[in-house]
Amino acid sequence: METKSNVRVPPVGAADAALADARLAPNLMRRGWLMAPGAFALGTLAAVALGEAMPAWGQTQSGSTRDDINILNTALGLEYQAIAAYQVGAESGLLQKPVLDTAVKFQTHHKAHAQVLAGTVEKLGGTPVKARATREYSFPTETLKTQADVLRFAAGLEKGATAAYLGVLPSFHNRELSKAAGSILGDEAMHWAVLLHALGEDPVPGAFVG
Numbered sequence: 001m002e003t004k005s006n007v008r009v010p011p012v013g014a015a016d017a018a019l020a021d022a023r024l025a026p027n028l029m030r031r032g033w034l035m036a037p038g039a040f041a042l043g044t045l046a047a048v049a050l051g052e053a054m055p056a057w058g059q060t061q062s063g064s065t066r067d068d069i070n071i072l073n074t075a076l077g078l079e080y081q082a083i084a085a086y087q088v089g090a091e092s093g094l095l096q097k098p099v100l101d102t103a104v105k106f107q108t109h110h111k112a113h114a115q116v117l118a119g120t121v122e123k124l125g126g127t128p129v130k131a132r133a134t135r136e137y138s139f140p141t142e143t144l145k146t147q148a149d150v151l152r153f154a155a156g157l158e159k160g161a162t163a164a165y166l167g168v169l170p171s172f173h174n175r176e177l178s179k180a181a182g183s184i185l186g187d188e189a190m191h192w193a194v195l196l197h198a199l200g201e202d203p204v205p206g207a208f209v210g
Contacts, residue, residue: 064173072177086103092144165185168181
């Protein structure tokens with residue numbers, strides 16, 4: 001599916017914006033992940049930067065490399081989950097063209113990051129986890145009736161990942177990974193802000209993220 005480089009997302013109507021939040025599936029609540037490393041999302045520029053940094057990650061061995069690998073693999077699994085979630089939204093038939101373009105663009109960010117994560121796990125001597133079939137996730141597809149429902153579902157996903165990332169920064173033994181996590185946190189927050197704007201809501205609801 002082709003993406004556009006400069007996609008604008010118009011706010012949905014006030015009625016749609018007033019809909020109750022779609023129920024997030026348990027898997028998307030990052031069970032245990034809000035107190036530990038969070039899911040990863042990656043913008044195009046960040047993907048390039050992290051791709052260049054990957055050799056350093058693999059060469060700089062920490063005292064607990066296995067812990068770092070476990071964190072990365074958990075993040076990779078959640079990244080695959082995000083990719084699947086955006087696929088569900090894209091195939092729902094509920095998204096108007098400009099919004100659909102943005103959803104696909106965000107999915108490409110998640111795909112790029114998953115690729116970097118898998119490569120980093122390998123460079124650290126680990127085995128990357130495999131992607132699961134979309135049907136294996138407990139997505140709340142029965143609650144997705146309008147474009148606003150899909151947007152709220154995605155916004156909840158990105159908000160959870162953003163909040164979770166606050167816990168990942170001090171968790172890595174390899175500090176290069178912590179720096180990378182900080183850049184990814186920024187991308188998650190941008191996704192969340194764009195989705196809130198598309199819903200006609202304040203894209204920056206507070207002075208702090210959490």
